[in-house]
Amino acid sequence: MGQTARTTKLLLDLSTRDQGGTNPGKRSHLTATVIILDAARRFYLAFFLAHPDKLMERVEVISKKTGEVRAGVISADNLLTWAECQTVETADHPTPLPDWNFSRAFPDLPNRYRRSVIKDVIGKARGYLTSVTKWHASGKKKRKPGIPTASNHPTLYAGTFALELDELDLRKSFLRLKVYTGTAWVWVHYPTCYNRYFDRRRAEPGWETESPTLILSKQSAAIHFLQTKTITAHKIVESKRDPDLVTVAVDLNVKQLAVITVRQHGMIKETRFVSDHGLDHHRFEHLKRVAKKQWQAGKAVKGEHSNQQLWAHVRRQNRDCAHQTARAIVEVCAKYPGCVLVFERLRKIKPSGGSKSRRLNRKQANQLRGKINQLAKEKAYALGVVSVEVNPHGTSQYCARCGRLGVRFTYQAGQRVTDRGGRLFSCPSCHYECHADFNASVNVHHSFFREFHWQPRELKSG
Numbered sequence: 001m002g003q004t005a006r007t008t009k010l011l012l013d014l015s016t017r018d019q020g021g022t023n024p025g026k027r028s029h030l031t032a033t034v035i036i037l038d039a040a041r042r043f044y045l046a047f048f049l050a051h052p053d054k055l056m057e058r059v060e061v062i063s064k065k066t067g068e069v070r071a072g073v074i075s076a077d078n079l080l081t082w083a084e085c086q087t088v089e090t091a092d093h094p095t096p097l098p099d100w101n102f103s104r105a106f107p108d109l110p111n112r113y114r115r116s117v118i119k120d121v122i123g124k125a126r127g128y129l130t131s132v133t134k135w136h137a138s139g140k141k142k143r144k145p146g147i148p149t150a151s152n153h154p155t156l157y158a159g160t161f162a163l164e165l166d167e168l169d170l171r172k173s174f175l176r177l178k179v180y181t182g183t184a185w186v187w188v189h190y191p192t193c194y195n196r197y198f199d200r201r202r203a204e205p206g207w208e209t210e211s212p213t214l215i216l217s218k219q220s221a222a223i224h225f226l227q228t229k230t231i232t233a234h235k236i237v238e239s240k241r242d243p244d245l246v247t248v249a250v251d252l253n254v255k256q257l258a259v260i261t262v263r264q265h266g267m268i269k270e271t272r273f274v275s276d277h278g279l280d281h282h283r284f285e286h287l288k289r290v291a292k293k294q295w296q297a298g299k300a301v302k303g304e305h306s307n308q309q310l311w312a313h314v315r316r317q318n319r320d321c322a323h324q325t326a327r328a329i330v331e332v333c334a335k336y337p338g339c340v341l342v343f344e345r346l347r348k349i350k351p352s353g354g355s356k357s358r359r360l361n362r363k364q365a366n367q368l369r370g371k372i373n374q375l376a377k378e379k380a381y382a383l384g385v386v387s388v389e390v391n392p393h394g395t396s397q398y399c400a401r402c403g404r405l406g407v408r409f410t411y412q413a414g415q416r417v418t419d420r421g422g423r424l425f426s427c428p429s430c431h432y433e434c435h436a437d438f439n440a441s442v443n444v445h446h447s448f449f450r451e452f453h454w455q456p457r458e459l460k461s462g
């Protein structure tokens, strides 16, 4: 049993009024809300750090599962009640601590927002106290943990927001938000960029919706909806005993981004090549420009980033490509329920040698492979597919059919040329010839089952 989480973004439409967006005043309300909630968070952070003993108080906790009573740290809910008692003026508690009167400092701040702020701060303050204790125990002089920052994205609890959907016309859907105008708290309607993709993700069965957060950036404002799902999956060791187990192996490369092979009963059932569609070369051209401009401009100014837009473009392309490739991998997994996804532990293609632009491009290619690996694992896990990493030793050098050492080669002008980085693979012992990346992908299955002599002993599950 495990848990997985994902977020779906819903953009607020902040374009001009005549384009269906919001009027400019509403945008400044969002900023004012973020600022006042940050201030409230700062208040409670200071309050909790001034009462460290209460924050780490040991109390008797009754286990929900077994009914057992044992000593544990006070729960966040109890702390919240205690903190409100000390700081908020109510009919029952007319006099909060004089130095910590929240009701005076922040009149009319809605209860829901106050609670979300306190909950947020409890986590931060506790984390800080734990790391300070550890730091004291370690006896180190340097690297004292810093006091956590109070600013965060506001969490929207029920009662501070409502999504109002027009079933017939999705474009007319809007979000009702309780915001601060600078003087008072009011409900304001914000038009959204509601779409079918968002609609589908929200309604997908098995996913629990958690409290969303408001993410405000320079250009845009969005609500991030967090969803969690409980996953039941077999352990790798259990799966391995199943004689009908299907394994999906992935070999990640630079130009053929992923070569996916599916194996059952010792036979390869399906193969899929995911090409980068020229991304590597395209990126190389951009990085040539970056390298040239850096050379022309001389030493970079400290604290300043050069070629920001170009880099943003490269990053965006990498991210999109990683998502697409990961989705292709997961699509294959979805066809075989109960399968195991097998990766090689990533080797770094060393970015040394060659021109500067070549080195930059290598680095980006490494990052892309890491991203594909990570995304594919996450997406597969959401389907209940567990992934495992195997040792990459020998997968690209040995023959997938007989297990003996082979050679890589390419065809140049109709001639076979032996080349370590060649696209094709040939085995001198059994005369098997195939695409080198396909051979490596099949070898990943062998590595998982440890079938050939060149396989190392250890196997790391991930």
Ligand SMILES: [Zn+2]
Pocket (backbone or CB within 6 Å): 399, 400, 401, 402, 403, 404, 427, 428, 429, 430, 431, 432
């Ligand atoms: Zn062979």
